[in-house]
Amino acid sequence: MDSLLNTDRPPVFCPGCAHERVLHALDQALIGMGLTGRQVVIVTDIGCSGLFDTFFNTHAFHGLHGRALTYATGIKMARSELTVIVTMGDGGLGIGGAHVLSTCRRNIDLTLLVLNNFNYGMTGGQCSSTTPRDAEVGSGFLNRLEKPMDICQVAGTAGAAMVSRVSTYDEGLVRHLQEAIAYDGFSLVDIWGICPGRYARQNRLTPRRIADSIAELPDLSSFKTLNDRMEYGRAYRQEAVLQDAPPDPVRIEPVFKAPWKGRREVVVLGGAGQRIVTAGELLCLAGAAAGCYATQKNDYPVTVMRGHSVSEVILSETEIEYAGIENPAVVIALAAEGVGRRKGMFGRLSPESMVIRALGVALPPCGATVVDIDFKSKQIKSPDWALASLAVLARENRILTMAMLKKALELRYSEGVLEAALTVVEKTNISRHFNIS
């Protein structure tokens, strides 16, 4: 089979550069595996190792420094049939560290060739994440202060099964590359080589020294059994077909008549765990069941089960323009935390506004009509107060009717929960005795 190298663009590496040997070895490996250019994508990033894509007649994707694995992941997920090979220098390894770790954990079927020459060749020989501490590099004394990274140990620890290290000058390089490419999952090959342009002059690195150093390092084969698992793309596709397609968004037909005209604003003020947001949603659903437009804005802290919870609902027969609260018809005040968040609103309430308050909740001075409800005496628990307040409103035909509320509950809840909710609604049935003061 023919070479996959691009005869129009011969390699331009410095004489003696290890990269050029890897280039030919990769070509040999691909030929030996019977792969054509159409089946292969070479993904690269910045630096001398990033020149690889131009020298091959394959699909090619050259991107930003350290990000090659991100593009390769997208390509492989979109087209699982492709053989995707990423080349990266020890520079890309450092800047793209998070992507390397995550790719090891993901185990997507990519092959990462780390062209490790212990320095940033293209920019003048600065130190990288693999530069030995005793090396002379373009970064002055800085490399003496940092410990170089053993990428193979890092990758194996991060979950890569197929991790190997090889010298550019190793006779078995082609076979080594083939094993990595053939592996059904993520594979990483740490290929040590010499950069005569920027590194070898001050540092007497020879093929012999590389071979000796590699021989001294611990064996990596145990990662294969330790991290063996299904390839990510296949696992993804297996899971994906098991997922149920979500139902189409629910369309609510207008079957009732709202007990008012124009725009109505309701503010529900409570605390975390009081199902304030759910009450707001029920109001919107009830409104929609009467053909009204609705908006719901919620305000709660990122902490779960602590702090305020506020829901602002607007219902209107016409499309709602401004979705902020201007003149609420009803304020439901169920906890001090919620009231505290909207303190400023109370002074502006008009006498036409109604405040439904859980007995004992302190309110700032306000001109609205305040209705106190003793939920405890009705054995209604705090998480149900918001729903019970809606039921009180429904019994008064204010904002919503009982039919609208029940429809909303049917839309929101499935059977068991629906019954529990209806029981709460029933408990409000003698609302006149509910101590509306």
Place this chain on the structure above:
Amino acid sequence: MGLTLMEGNEAIAWGALAAGCRFFAGYPITPATTIYNTMLRLLPPNGGICLQGEDEIASIGFCLGASMAGLKAMTATSGPGMSLYSEQISFALGSEIPIVIVDVQRLGPSTGSATKGADGDIQFLQWGNSGGLPVIVLAPVDVKDCYVLTMQAFNLAERFRCPVFLAANKEVSMIRETLDLERLRLPEVLERRMADGREPFLPFAAREGRYVPDFLPIGGQTLVRQTSSTHGPDGYITTDPNQIALMQARRFAKISTAASKITCYDEYPVANPDTLVIAYGVTARAARAAVKRVEESGGKAGLLVLKTLWPVPEALIREKAAPCRRVIVPEMNLGQYVREIERILPGKTIDFIGQMNGELITPGRIQEVIQHG
């Protein structure tokens, strides 16, 4: 009439699915996360892919790879994530990779307020990348727009082979709102134009009389090259100044000369207006209420709602402002888009209403400025 209750972010996800999006990747961030959550429910059972990247850079990188492999791709984040997207956005611009990028703006700068809205990234979306090429930015006003403009964003990304931004805002994305899905006027779904494969394929050469190169996916029968480096029509690095200049000019022209085709807007026109309010995003809703109230009290203020922010719809703005003595620009920031309006309308009185405290600008405040200057 039947109404559906939907959050803005959910509508963005459903709009994306309807536009043919089959790849989404994101990283959790409030207030954009519910787009990711919804895509995770929608895509896998519909033959698509939804991934969570290890960070924002990875998420958009996945999308760029998938887009080049032929899938329609989207990602979503908020201000801090947009900062991280920057290098990849430059790549998508320079290398003509279609992608939809949703920025659910939250109050900044920096980490800012995760649960409060603002329109603080409006200039950042245009200029927050290297190279200075024009971009396309659409701004939804309500949940309906979240659905429809997301579809438009995909169509524009495919048609112009470029990133298209949706400048949402927490106040549009995290509001739940009713909409009549059956009455939405949905755009026809467009696909990127494929090369016919007869001539040797040049990934960055536009056909005679066109600015947008035809596309072929990585992984098909024809070899395709993609590169983030300065390249010629063949996708190989070039240092030839003429070739570089021609490539830059073409990418510049493909967006800037198409401004009128990219422009989406809405308006509330009045006869013989004295004042024109120019608004976008959630603030347009308050502006609409304000001009109606002014009208009820006998005033003459019209409203122009810009749904395309970039490229700036200059001709439209000039035309609509021409009969007016005064222009008012309300924005949930301290003065960003008003700079464009001032640039386009020299000599006109322009009043700015800015607010950046996490709260909505009220209709009353806009009305006050219209009526009492």
